[in-house]
Amino acid sequence: MSSRYRHEYKYLTDSVQEAILLIRAEGLMARDPHAGETGSYLVRSLYFDDPEDGCLWENENGTDLRTKFRLRYYGTDSTSVCLEKKQKIHGMTAKESCPLSGQECMLLTEGKIPEDVSGMPEQKQRMFLEMRLKGLEPKVIVTYERIPFIYPGGNVRVTFDRNISSSGETGRFLQGDYAVRPVLAQGTGVLEVKWDEVLPLHIKEAMGLDTLIWTAFSKYGMCRTYHL
Numbered sequence: 001m002s003s004r005y006r007h008e009y010k011y012l013t014d015s016v017q018e019a020i021l022l023i024r025a026e027g028l029m030a031r032d033p034h035a036g037e038t039g040s041y042l043v044r045s046l047y048f049d050d051p052e053d054g055c056l057w058e059n060e061n062g063t064d065l066r067t068k069f070r071l072r073y074y075g076t077d078s079t080s081v082c083l084e085k086k087q088k089i090h091g092m093t094a095k096e097s098c099p100l101s102g103q104e105c106m107l108l109t110e111g112k113i114p115e116d117v118s119g120m121p122e123q124k125q126r127m128f129l130e131m132r133l134k135g136l137e138p139k140v141i142v143t144y145e146r147i148p149f150i151y152p153g154g155n156v157r158v159t160f161d162r163n164i165s166s167s168g169e170t171g172r173f174l175q176g177d178y179a180v181r182p183v184l185a186q187g188t189g190v191l192e193v194k195w196d197e198v199l200p201l202h203i204k205e206a207m208g209l210d211t212l213i214w215t216a217f218s219k220y221g222m223c224r225t226y227h228l
Contacts, residue, residue, distance in 0.1 A: 005092040006155075008194045011212040015187035018160055024206045025149045025158055032148035032157075034074075040147045043161075044078075046071040046109065046173040047220045048136040056139075059221045065089040068220060069127070069136055071100070071108060071173065078174040081105045085127055093194075098124045109173050111137040138170040142223045143180055154195045156203060162189040166223030183222045190217055 013021065031039050048069045049055040058066040066088055073081045083104075085096045098121065100108070107114055113132045117125040147160040165180035172178040193199070193209065204210070 004196075005087075005089070005094045006194050006196055007091065007199070008088075008093045008192065009091075009209070010215050010217050011191040011193075011209070012184075012215050012217060013160075013189050013191050013212070015189075017212070018162070018187075018189050018191070021191065021207055022147065022160060024208075025160075028203060028206055029149035029151045029156070029158060032150050035146075035148055040145050042075050043142075043144055043146050044073055044173070044176065045142045045219075046170060047139050047142060047223075048108075048131065049139045049224075050135045051137065053139075053224075054134075056221060056224050059218050062216065069131055070220075071105065076176055078105075078176060081174070083108070083124070083127055085130075096123065096127065098127065105174060109138060109171055138173070140220070140223050141167040141170060141173050141178060141180075142219045143167065144219070151200070151203060153200050154198050156199065157192075157194045158203075158207065159192045159194075160189055161192065161219075164190065164219060164222070166226050168226075181226055183219075183226060190215075190219075 035041055047055075055066065055068055068086045070084050070086070071081055072084055079102070081100050082097045083100050087094050104114055113136070114128055115132075117128050120128070142164070143166075144161045144164040147162075149158045150156065151158070163182070164184055165182050167178040167180045169178035191207075191212070193207065
């Protein structure tokens with residue numbers, strides 16, 4: 001599955017701001033149905049980088065057109081894992097995603113890129129080839145709770161990410177029982193707003209985006225600082 005480039009803005013929030021904005025979001029948007037009865041879900045991602053940490057330093061330097069590869073699953077269901085390639089340029093992002101077999105997941109967590117890609121879908125072949133050429137290897141696990149909202153006009157997606165933590169126990173990614181370390185002060189979260197062409201004005205105003213502090217916050221970059 002692939003997606004076109006979309007706008008993506010991020011803002012750091014404290015617990016009071018988050019509480020107020022959650023109430024406003026509830027009144028304007030629908031909960032993402034994937035969140036279930038609780039209205040939230042746990043996101044687990046294993047990020048890859050090359051031996052020289054090229055992705056990390058591109059992120060630190062704000063390099064335009066930068067790419068990250070990661071494995072991702074939700075909650076405790078490590079039987080449904082996707083390989084994702086995320087690209088960012090001029091403040092816009094695009095993401096490709098393809099499902100992986102259990103064997104492919106195990107290989108990747110061990111730092112091995114599948115060599116025999118014959119018979120695989122073309123997209124997966126391309127992603128594995130790029131990972132091999134770059135010499136990518138697992139670097140850090142990023143875990144957080146996400147509260148997601150959606151709005152059809154402009155294909156808007158607003159998410160509140162809290163309890164962001166990192167782990168260097170990359171080999172335990174699929175087991176899910178790795179030790180974690182918080183990377184932000186207690187009560188601090190990240191508000192993400194994504195949309196296609198136009199962000200509806202009433203959502204922009206209700207969420208107070210002009211009064212919030214925009215940030216280039218990178219979960220990967222922040223979590224790596226605790227494991228370098």
